[in-house]
Every structure is written in C-alpha cells, then in structure tokens.
Amino acid sequence: MSSSILLLSFTTTIIGKPPDTTASKKEWRGIPTRLNNIPHSREIRKYFYDDVIQATKRAIEDKKTRLQIDINIPELNPEMDVYRIGTLMELVRDLSLTFADDGKRVKVCVQGSMGQGAFAGIPLQLAGTRKILEFMDWGDYGAMGAFINIGAVGASEVDKEDDMFVLIAPQNAVGNCIIDDMRAMTDAAGDRPVILVNPRLKDMPASSGVMQTMGRDVRLQYAASFETCYSFRLLFYAGTFYPIMGALRMAYPNKYEIFRRVDEPNGEKYDLLAEFTGNPTADDITNAFVGPKKKKENALSGFWGFLSGIL
Template sequence: MAELPKTLEDAIAQSCEAVKSALADGITRIQVELLFPELKFMTVAEQFLPQFTEYESRLKVFFADAGAAALARRDWTDTQFQISDIGTGRAASLEAKIQPEDEIFLFIAPTSVEVPQLEKLCELIGDRPVIMLTPRLEDSSVVGIGYTARETRRRFISTIESCYYIRPVDDESALFRCYPGQWEVWQEIEDEYQKIVELPKKPSGDELDAILLKGQTANTADATPARKPSVFKSLQRFIKALSS
C-alpha cells in the first residue's frame, strides 16, 4: 500500500512504479497528476524521464508548444528519445508526428487548449501507450469554451486512467491515488495524517467536502485508520523551496 510521499523524489518514484504497473496491466492511456501550484513541470519531467530510458529512440516526448520543445532540445542534449510539440493550430502536420517505429509517448504538461490536437494524436497512436505527465486538461481558468469543446474535453478525459494523483485539498487534507490502489482521502488529525476513506472512483468536489466534513473512516474490513507522520506539509514546503 502506497503512503503519502515525503519528498518530490518519493512522489515521482511512486508515480513511475504506478505507471509501470498500469502498463503491465494493459492500460494504454495514463496520466500522472501532482497538483501543487508551485510545482514546475520541467522539474518533474527531468526526474521522471530517466525511468523510461530503456525505450531509447522509441520514446517520443511531446510538449504543448514549439517553444517548450525547443528549450528541451537545447537543455537535454544527452538523450536518445525524440522531442516534438503537439502542434496547436497546425492540424495538417499532426499525422507526420506519429511514426510506426514510435513505441511509447509522453506528453508533458498538456492543457485543455490542446485537447483537440491530443485527441487526434491519440487516434493516430492507436493502442500504443500514452502517458500524460502533469496535465492540466481540466483547467478551470480557461474561459469562453463552448458546449462542443467542453464535450470533446470531457470525452477525451474519460478515456484516461489517472494512475497517480496527489492534491492538497487544504492545509490539513489531501486526495491521493497510486495505481493499482484506490482513491484515498487523508486528513490531519492531532498532528498526524490519517487515511479516513478509500473510494473506487475519484470523488467529486461535493463528495470530497462531505467526506472531510464528517471525517469518516474507510468502509473496509480493517476499520482502523492508517496513522502516518505528518509528511504532507513537509512535501508542500519542499516543493515551495524547490520552486523559489
């Protein structure tokens, strides 16, 4: 059973194992979400990518735009994987971005703006594995999206398995999932984090609020909550220090 990570390195190591477990189980649409506002996606990518060097040139890494891809090519000189961009606004070029020899695909920090291109790329990719690293596909700050675009985004997101997820709900609670485990809600009680519930599906905002309000324990055979050190705040402080 995975525990709340103590450091960013712990979280990334957990996420890599979760991804590998999901791939071994035949899941081909995967996302890794570390939802800390201060966290820089390149910091995560630089530590995540070495876990997949075995794929060498068969790994293709996509950034949201050409500028980010160019910076990665400049900074990541000693790499065997390929670097590209999603190509927003250049739909005609999407087909050329996916080649038969490509075996696995990593999309770094894609946003809701790129969903139409992502969906088309995934159609071209077929049943080959796709990993979304720190995506922002449900970014509530994007306004002016029409009904059709919202439905496209909802449909696309529904095809992706969130195999690693960690998000501070507030200063005293967190939502956590590490595949193949269930969704877990952790809450700080008397200076210790307790796992207060396990859920088979990601809770909605209202469901999460109700769980935290009640402080209910998991409805499992073991009714005793898992008591862990108060590590979540340490992780938040670590990320803030890293990003400063």
Template structure:
C-alpha cells in the same frame, strides 16, 4: 488556528450583515475541499455531533502511504521530498503502460506546492524532473520515448501559448537524460509527431487557451500513434470560454466524454485545503495503478505532523461533499 481534530476556526471573515454560523440558515454557501471543483461541496456548518459511520474504512492489512512528506508548505522542497513524489508517480505510470495488460491512453495528475500552477511557488523544473524520471524508466529497456510539449496555437499576432509552458521546449532541448539520452526525443503535439520507432509518448501538461483548443491536436496524434501508449502528465483540458464559438456549449458533452472516457487516470495526488487558500494543509487524496482512491488527513504541526489514512474508495474518486465530511469530522 486550532489543531486538526478540534474546533476549526473560520477561514474567511464574515460579511457584514451575513448570517452567523450559529443561525445555520437555509442555503448557506458551502466550501469544497481540495483542488478540483465538481459542482458539489460539503458543508462546514454541521448540526450537532454526528455518530461516525464505518463506510469505506481501509480494508484490514491495506498498505497505505503514511510516509507522505511532512511540512509541504515549506518551499522550495528538499530533494528527498521531490524524490518521494517522483518515485510514487513514476511507479504507477510505468506499471500502467508496461504491465500484463498495458494501457494506451493514460493521464497522471500530481499537485503539491511546487506543481500547483495557481500558487506563487510553482516550479517548472520540478515538473520536468518528474517527466525525466518517467521517461528514463520507460527507456531503460531500450525503447524509444518521445517527450512532447504543445507549440503555439493560432495564427499571426493571435498566436498563444499557456504561460506555464513558456520556455519549456527550450529547456527540454538542454536537459540531461543520462544514459537514456539516445532513446529519448522531443516533439510537439500533433498528427505529424509520431515516428515509426517511437514506443511511448509523454505529453507535458497539454491545455487549452483562450480562443484555441488543444483537443484536435491530441486527437490527430492519437490516430497517428495507434495502439502505442500516450501519457499525459498534469493535463488541463477543461473548456475556456472565448469568442468565435470556440469551446462553447455546443459539443461540450462530447469534449468531456473524450477527456474522461478515453484517458484513464492511473495516478492522482493532490493536497486538500479550504478554498481559496493554500494554507494550512488539511489532507491529501491519492490514487495509484491497481489500488483504491485513498483519503488522508494530516494531524499535528511542524515536525510533529503525521498522516493517517481515513477512507479508501474502490468505486472512483470521492466527491467534494464526501471529502469535506471526512476531513472536517471531529472523531
């Protein structure tokens, strides 16, 4: 494949009888960049060379994170690579819930190869190490932190638990919390979990499963916690279609509003690929508390890799079409 910034090779073999790139027919299917699909996408088949525009260029003096680790497709990641992500996420989350105007319902999304549940190198230990970093930082001043992971949902033989959370509760019981051990407790997700002396709650990847929604448990826990901060790390709260009228079209708007409006995203990092592949990495999208959404592009290969901040957005996460346009631009 050619280097970034020059002509891009096709990422999928053309279907026999399908229109070629040169023909540029109407209705050509487009490919979105990144890990979250929002129903829109940018075309990989632009017309002639377009003049670059200056919209959303980084402000003068803007402090970017061009020190993003290199060679992220090499797994398992070295300790210093994991630490970079732990520190970046922890600083943003802690600032959000302990600042001058502390937020009480926040979520963080972080996805690099070892935290991509759709990849074959997903490592639950990496997620738990991140949780430990956040929990120990919050407990540093003596406040009590409850780390929670959802239990099985359903009844009898129909009980179920997301595969990515299988065994997590047992691992939490065996984890070493260092000097903060006496200030950290474990729990599940539900209205009976919060205790009067709990100051913070960290929820590990709450998610729906086929036939059951975790949202009622979250709402009960919210009510019991009151104005105490609850932090969700890597939640997956989209509807999963199933029988029994669970997570059906009815009520979908209210569920989406609850997830998007009640819970404020205070940290976001994900790598950008051409779907459905996870190689090569083309760029990254990042957001931290108090900053702007940042779109980075990766240049070079192997040890010569470098990250460049292309655009910043102060009005929310850019859509897939905008991301694709910027990442695949040849300027």
C-alpha cells in the same frame, strides 16, 4: 509558506484497517511531511517522482494505453505562486528515462503555438518548456536522440519507431483547443501508450468571450477517456492554500485515499480517513472529515459550509 528546509520524514497511521498485502502498498512509505515548506527538498521531489513512476509502470504492464497523471504538490500547482517549472521537467525526465532504460523509445511532447494573429501563442505555463528540455541533463548514456526525442503535439509527430508518448501539461487556451491535435495524435499512435502529465483540458472561452459549445460533449468525452494512473493533491479550506488539512492520493491500481493531516508534538502525520473506487467529490471529502451527520446538523449555521469547498 515557510522557506526553511527540514529533514524529510514519512508518517502514515491507518486506524482500524488490516495491512494491505498488495506489493504496491507494501512498498509505499506514506505521505511525506513538511509539504508546506517551500522549496521542496530533493528527497521530497524524488519521493513523488518515484511514486508516479511506479504507478505508471504498473498501469503500462497492465496494457493500459491512455493514461493521465495528476500531481499537484505546491511546486507543481500552477495556481500557486511557488509553482516551479523545473520540478515538472524533472518528473518528466525521470519518467521518460525509466522507460528508456527498459529499451522503449519515448517521445516527449510539448504543444506548440496555437491560434493566429493576436491570439497566437503558447500557454504561459508551457512557455520556454521545450528549450528547458533540450538543455537538460539526460544522463551519460546517450539516451537523448536515441531512446528519447522531443516533439510537439499532433499526428505528424508520431513516428513508426516511437514506442510511447509523454505529453507535458496539454491544455486549452482562450480561443484555441488542443484536443483536436491530441485526438489526431492518439489515433496515429494506435495501441502505443500516451501519457498525459498534469493536463488541463477544461473548455475555455472562444476569442469572442463565448464558450465553445460546438462539439463540447465530444471534447469532454475524449478528455475523460484517459485513465488516471496517479493522482495526488493537498486539501485545504475553500479559498486558501494554508494550512494543509489533508491529502488525496491514488496510485494505480489502488483506490483513492483521503488522509487527514494531524499535528504532533514532534512533527505531523497523515491518518487515513476513507477510500473510494473513483475520484471523490467535494461532498465525499467533506463527509470524510466531519461525517455526513455532523455536516447536516451544522448546515443551517454555516459552520461547516466552508468545508464543502475543499479541493
């Protein structure tokens, strides 16, 4: 990826679709361009922070209490070598301060060490996260310690004065499952909002290398109980991270939208291809790009086969 920094622009073309009258869409400026330039500019980061915050606020205003944020721009995708923990911390800080400004007491939670003996430790993505939070600038108005506190994941971290909880990238590790601690925490929180930011709750192998099958359905059901209020990811050809083919976005209460990235003489733009009420599958995304008929016609030749892996 290029390391140059370019000016931020926003371009989205919606073809054959009447203007949406909802306030959330009126305020949206379109998908930022130049997302393949790393590091991201401050303007791009701020755009996404604001996009996440507005969607989350709308969900909270609608009395949603179990929420999930999934945002995988390059700097927030742990699968990419440009992953930047500082971007995740900035997002969590801006989100927490927004609710603190409204008088809410927010507890920001990072899971602690899990396991025993040789298998004790913190997932690599979260190593050092709590220290970073403690040393960050939380503003000039004394929010830290008054309206914002830092804690771990578990029932014992739920205090009666807490109004809401933000969990940073809770995730299972080999031989250890964070879901039991999360369930205990949400039970203790009751009807107070719990927001997961970029969770990774798929089942992991036990320390013996065997998948943890006991209680697996219950764990997956619990993980699925969190409603996504914001989702954004770039779309690539299977097995690659370049070039960007498009994007998938959902900001509560709107639908999931698939966009195609289009190069233009003076830049690029994103065209809306399709909308879905639920998170589209890989086949849904493929059909949006090439159409179900064309996909079927080319299935035997394998020409379009790689598109089914767009993720």
